[in-house]
Amino acid sequence: MSLAAERATDPSNPPGGSGRNLRLTALTKEFSTFTAVRSLDLEIPAGTFFALLGPSGCGKTTTLRMVAGLDLPTSGTIHLGDDEITYAKPYRRPVNTVFQNYALFPHLDIHENVAFGLRRRKVKDVDKQVQEMLELVELESQAKKKPPQMSGGQQQRVALARALINRPEVLLLDEPLGALDLKLRRGMQIEIKRIQTEVGLTFVHVTHDQEEAMTMADTIAVMNAGVIEQMGSPTELYENPRTTFVANFLGQSNLIPGTVSSADGDVVRVDMHGTQVSIPADRAHVTSGNGWVGIRPEKVLVAAEGEPLDAPGNHMSGGVVTDVSFVGVSTQYLVRMPWGQELMAFEQNTGRRAFLTAGTKVDVSWRPEFAFLLPASQDVNAGAIEEA
Amino acid sequence: MNGLQRASRWVSDHIVLAGGLLVLVYMFVPIAIVMLMSFNDNSESRNVYAFRDFTFSNWTNMCGPDGMCESVLRSIGIGLAATLVATILGTLAAFALVRHNFRGRSVMNTVIFLPMASPEIVMGSSLLALFVSGGFGGRLGVVTIFIAHVMFCLSFVIVTVKARLSGLDQNLEQAAMDLYASEATTFWRITFPLVFPGIAAAALLSFSLSFDDFIITNLNAGQTVTFPMYVWGVAQRGVPMQVNVIGTIMFLISLALVLGNMFATRKKA
Numbered sequence: 307m308s309l310a311a312e313r314a315t316d317p318s319n320p321p322g323g324s325g326r327n328l329r330l331t332a333l334t335k336e337f338s339t340f341t342a343v344r345s346l347d348l349e350i351p352a353g354t355f356f357a358l359l360g361p362s363g364c365g366k367t368t369t370l371r372m373v374a375g376l377d378l379p380t381s382g383t384i385h386l387g388d389d390e391i392t393y394a395k396p397y398r399r400p401v402n403t404v405f406q407n408y409a410l411f412p413h414l415d416i417h418e419n420v421a422f423g424l425r426r427r428k429v430k431d432v433d434k435q436v437q438e439m440l441e442l443v444e445l446e447s448q449a450k451k452k453p454p455q456m457s458g459g460q461q462q463r464v465a466l467a468r469a470l471i472n473r474p475e476v477l478l479l480d481e482p483l484g485a486l487d488l489k490l491r492r493g494m495q496i497e498i499k500r501i502q503t504e505v506g507l508t509f510v511h512v513t514h515d516q517e518e519a520m521t522m523a524d525t526i527a528v529m530n531a532g533v534i535e536q537m538g539s540p541t542e543l544y545e546n547p548r549t550t551f552v553a554n555f556l557g558q559s560n561l562i563p564g565t566v567s568s569a570d571g572d573v574v575r576v577d578m579h580g581t582q583v584s585i586p587a588d589r590a591h592v593t594s595g596n597g598w599v600g601i602r603p604e605k606v607l608v609a610a611e612g613e614p615l616d617a618p619g620n621h622m623s624g625g626v627v628t629d630v631s632f633v634g635v636s637t638q639y640l641v642r643m644p645w646g647q648e649l650m651a652f653e654q655n656t657g658r659r660a661f662l663t664a665g666t667k668v669d670v671s672w673r674p675e676f677a678f679l680l681p682a683s684q685d686v687n688a689g690a691i692e693e694a
Numbered sequence: 695m696n697g698l699q700r701a702s703r704w705v706s707d708h709i710v711l712a713g714g715l716l717v718l719v720y721m722f723v724p725i726a727i728v729m730l731m732s733f734n735d736n737s738e739s740r741n742v743y744a745f746r747d748f749t750f751s752n753w754t755n756m757c758g759p760d761g762m763c764e765s766v767l768r769s770i771g772i773g774l775a776a777t778l779v780a781t782i783l784g785t786l787a788a789f790a791l792v793r794h795n796f797r798g799r800s801v802m803n804t805v806i807f808l809p810m811a812s813p814e815i816v817m818g819s820s821l822l823a824l825f826v827s828g829g830f831g832g833r834l835g836v837v838t839i840f841i842a843h844v845m846f847c848l849s850f851v852i853v854t855v856k857a858r859l860s861g862l863d864q865n866l867e868q869a870a871m872d873l874y875a876s877e878a879t880t881f882w883r884i885t886f887p888l889v890f891p892g893i894a895a896a897a898l899l900s901f902s903l904s905f906d907d908f909i910i911t912n913l914n915a916g917q918t919v920t921f922p923m924y925v926w927g928v929a930q931r932g933v934p935m936q937v938n939v940i941g942t943i944m945f946l947i948s949l950a951l952v953l954g955n956m957f958a959t960r961k962k963a
């Protein structure tokens with residue numbers, strides 16, 4: 307499938323990634339009683355795969371709808387390169403959407419659904435392009451069916467094909483894989499990512515699946531209650547979250563209360579229940595007063611009391627294993643610390659040593675460069691998965 | 695013993711079917727009689743409700759009875775005109791009521807049910823009062839009948855189209871606009887085809903309501919005679935057998951419409 311090659315040879319259809327960034331400035335959407343999007347600033351570089359990640363109801367769909375022109379913002383602007391498109395009609399924007407609920411035309415067959423955008427623009431060769439697009443989403447045998455006769459996953463692929471065939475400068479995908487089973491979902495993730503790389507278009511992908519966002523996106527923006535909490539590459543967000551929400555929503559985190567005792571140059575020292583831990587300055591988002599010391603569970607090392615722990619510094623003793631769960635590739639421990647908090651620790655099942663059992667007294671440690679420090683004012687449970 | 699069980703089993707298996715058939719018979723006996731009577735030769739008889747002899751003469755001499763065919767044509771004409779006007783106005787009103795949020799919308803939504811809910815005799819006499827007090831008392835006829843029919847058809851059209859329209863996912867129109875369709879293209883390519891079954895149903899309903907109406911029409915007709923009024927009039931003296939011919943034709947047309955619709959939807963599926 308060489309969409310990219312085809313694009314390059316088609317003069318009426320200049321290649322995507324022609325260098326127009328999508329820029330949202332102070333974008334705000336208020337419904338009568340409710341602010342769905344709050345002064346959003348966002349610059350999405352041309353040709354990137356951008357993921358907008360956030361819990362249900364945080365304003366993701368609303369943001370996309372404003373970019374597509376289906377909702378008008380209360381204030382703020384939307385630019386594509388130097389052109390302002392804030393109030394442009396939806397059919398005058400080089401933007402297409404894969405709708406969260408598909409929105410396929412029930413009275414048109416699959417072929418005509420996919421052809422719709424091309425026909426409106428009076429493109430030649432519609433049938434051939436539709437045929438290719440249907441092959442891409444593996445639905446070529448279904449072209450004559452009507453949408454209501456298809457499964458949810460098939461409908462979703464039609465929705466994707468219908469938008470993608472137009473090769474817009476910006477493709478908006480509103481949870482396009484929500485209805486697919488895991489296998490198809492993984493397959494489509496790879497497929498979408500591959501198409502994006504091939505055609506070089508800007509994809510804005512909305513999801514509340516953090517794994518999906520991390521595997522697919524070049525850049526992730528984590529959104530919560532109408533604002534962007536943090537934006538960056540998947541590793542950046544995971545390794546150095548700036549808010550408790552990001553720390554909890556993207557993977558899991560241990561957040562331990564502590565007080566900054568000194569901050570000099572590259573290192574911030576924190577007194578954490580009597581133990582001094584050090585945190586690299588670029589990962590410390592407070593430099594005085596109280597804060598949350600954050601550490602990812604897989605970075606926490608556990609060993610039976612007195613046994614060697616291969617990590618310099620940040621050594622704590624007096625823990626007791628309270629729970630062990632074996633999940634195949636790894637083992638997850640809960641360790642109760644002397645101050646009463648339970649820490650999570652994930653350990654790869656390398657077979658290097660026997661499992662610890664519940665009740666074992668253990669020492670806990672981690673490498674200082676993996677810890678991060680967040681402001682105490684933030685809610686420690688923000689973004690965490692609700693425990694049943 | 696075994697035979698008895700099997701018999702009772704057979705009865706219980708087929709009792710629903712039998713019941714259904716009885717209901718069908720119940721519904722279609724009158725129509726069958728109308729069809730049969732259209733071939734009745736009763737030129738010799740006073741009793742118009744007894745079948746005497748088979749003949750085609752009612753069909754060949756359809757317009758025999760004085761004024762009957764004229765009244766049928768008049769009813770069809772009024773029906774078509776009222777349907778056209780009521781369907782267009784009602785469809786526009788339905789769009790306004792579903793798509794636009796204006797002051798008094800909820801009041802309107804209730805008010806449109808009134809003509810459907812109030813007794814025809816009330817609507818008919820109040821319309822007559824209106825025409826008379828407006829100075830049209832001497833000019834009652836086709837035009838006043840037409841006005842009356844548009845009025846009561848309107849609420850049926852609005853309700854029918856509204857139901858279809860509010861079931862229409864607005865995301866579809868937005869998706870069309872997202873795919874480079876202007877407002878007008880979106881309307882003709884997406885909205886109209888999807889609402890059309892509702893509009894067609896409303897039109898058919900309007901026509902049959904108009905063709906059928908007696909009470910309101912009778913009050914506002916002046917000297918004009920529609921088909922229902924004609925039948926009512928001649929029923930005192932004995933209905934001419936040709937009325938059954940008209941009834942049969944009307945039934946066959948309805949049947950053709952229903953079958954055609956069934957065929958069209960089956961082919962699409």
Ligand SMILES: Nc1ncnc2c1ncn2[C@@H]1O[C@H](COP(=O)(O)OP(=O)(O)OP(=O)(O)O)[C@@H](O)[C@H]1O
Nearest residue numbers: 337338340342361362363364365366367368369514
């Ligand atoms: N037309 C509307 N009127 C009032 N409130 C609205 C309207 N549309 C959306 N909202 C509210 O705005 C908020 C954001 O909605 P949005 O659809 O953008 O969420 P989302 O992030 O896409 O969620 P999900 O992941 O569930 O799709 C929600 O709280 C929603 O209730």
Ligand SMILES: [Mg+2]
Nearest residue numbers: 366367406480
């Ligand atoms: Mg949404």
